[in-house]
Amino acid sequence: MDATAPQSxxxxxxxxSWLLNQAATHAGRLISAGFAVHDLRGYHYRLLAALAxxxxxxxxxxxxxxxxxxxxxxxxVNDLTGRGLVVRAPDPADRRRNVxxxxxxxxxxxxxxxxxxxxxxxxxxxxxxxxERDQLTRLLTRLLEHHSGH
Amino acid sequence: MDATAPQSxxxxxxxxSWLLNQAATHAGRLISAGFAVHDLRGYHYRLLAALAxxxxxxxxxxxxxxxxxxxxxxxxVNDLTGRGLVVRAPDPADRRRNVxxxxxxxxxxxxxxxxxxxxxxxxxxxxxxxxERDQLTRLLTRLLEHHSGH
DNA sequence: TCAGAACGTTGGCTTCACCAACGTTGGTAG
DNA sequence: CTACCAACGTTGGTGAAGCCAACGTTCTGA
Numbered sequence: 010m011d012a013t014a015p016q017s018x019x020x021x022x023x024x025x026s027w028l029l030n031q032a033a034t035h036a037g038r039l040i041s042a043g044f045a046v047h048d049l050r051g052y053h054y055r056l057l058a059a060l061a062x063x064x065x066x067x068x069x070x071x072x073x074x075x076x077x078x079x080x081x082x083x084x085x086v087n088d089l090t091g092r093g094l095v096v097r098a099p100d101p102a103d104r105r106r107n108v109x110x111x112x113x114x115x116x117x118x119x120x121x122x123x124x125x126x127x128x129x130x131x132x133x134x135x136x137x138x139x140x141e142r143d144q145l146t147r148l149l150t151r152l153l154e155h156h157s158g159h
Numbered sequence: 160m161d162a163t164a165p166q167s168x169x170x171x172x173x174x175x176s177w178l179l180n181q182a183a184t185h186a187g188r189l190i191s192a193g194f195a196v197h198d199l200r201g202y203h204y205r206l207l208a209a210l211a212x213x214x215x216x217x218x219x220x221x222x223x224x225x226x227x228x229x230x231x232x233x234x235x236v237n238d239l240t241g242r243g244l245v246v247r248a249p250d251p252a253d254r255r256r257n258v259x260x261x262x263x264x265x266x267x268x269x270x271x272x273x274x275x276x277x278x279x280x281x282x283x284x285x286x287x288x289x290x291e292r293d294q295l296t297r298l299l300t301r302l303l304e305h306h307s308g309h
Numbered sequence: 310t311c312a313g314a315a316c317g318t319t320g321g322c323t324t325c326a327c328c329a330a331c332g333t334t335g336g337t338a339g
Numbered sequence: 340c341t342a343c344c345a346a347c348g349t350t351g352g353t354g355a356a357g358c359c360a361a362c363g364t365t366c367t368g369a
Contacts, residue, residue: 017224017226035306069348105334149178149181200356253366
């Protein structure tokens with residue numbers, strides 16, 4: 010992003026979807042920079058976080074929880090197994106499923122990435138007071154609940 | 160997005176950068192659907208909006224104002240000229256530059272797209288009161304100002 | 310005047326979000 | 340029990356969006 014950007018058109022600048030887009034883009038830059046240190050990307054973190062929090066799960070379940078398409082879960086899990094962060098095993102109780110579990114290294118990495126993410130939040134929300142951060146979080150949460158709870 | 164998504168990990172669900180990402184993704188889906196009717200995409204709208212608001216400009220200027228890379232401006236302007244929405248002319252005062260101007264059809268399309276965008280905002284912000292919408296807008300604006308004003 | 314900056318352009322890359330199709334396996338209605 | 344349909348993992352592909360490096364041309368400032 011050009012720091013020296015002339016004022017963008019008001020037609021964009023005052024449009025919530027534009028603001029969301031730009032704020033998310035910027036957050037994404039910070040997050041990506043943080044993840045680069047771990048040599049991992051967004052999909053990887055989402056999966057590790059889900060596994061660290063709720064334990065082993067099928068790929069389909071992970072996809073639903075992390076908002077990642079089934080086919081993209083395959084590739085990301087491949088990456089993670091290749092790095093020894095995760096193990097893929099057939100589910101004896103349902104032979105359609107694979108059970109994905111964290112290895113010890115995976116659990117460690119999940120913690121480290123969570124720390125990185127936490128630092129990025131502070132960076133991202135620097136200009137806001139703690140009350141304002143809560144406000145923003147609540148507004149966004151309501152938005153998402155409305156649009157997913159249908 | 161799966162409407163039936165089981166609860167995502169709290170480690171994500173309560174993280175502002177995740178909320179921003181998801182909200183922006185959803186907004187993007189609504190916006191894209193709206194733009195599909197016009198057979199145009201996000202970059203096209205940004206450029207048309209900037210031109211409609213501030214008049215003719217060089218490609219580099221447009222790129223800075225719309226947060227689009229120089230090289231991507233080239234392609235988008237090519238598209239727009241191909242549709243007769245925009246004209247590209249060399250700047251006699253600075254032969255490095257091209258001056259991009261809206262045609263009449265381009266100005267019309269800019270208005271129609273602005274209407275589409277306005278409708279999408281209402282859809283997107285449906286769950287929020289007008290005061291809350293202002294709050295959200297202000298918080299996001301402050302975030303962006305902080306991170307671009309450096 | 311001459312070095313460096315700005316401009317437009319080409320070509321390439323990565324991430325993320327999707328979609329369609331297939332074979333395999335489970336569950337269920339008849 | 341069988342037929343049918345749903346769910347799962349997988350492959351392969353698409354497109355938008357955001358970037359970066361390099362080049363030749365043109366302008367500008369020291």
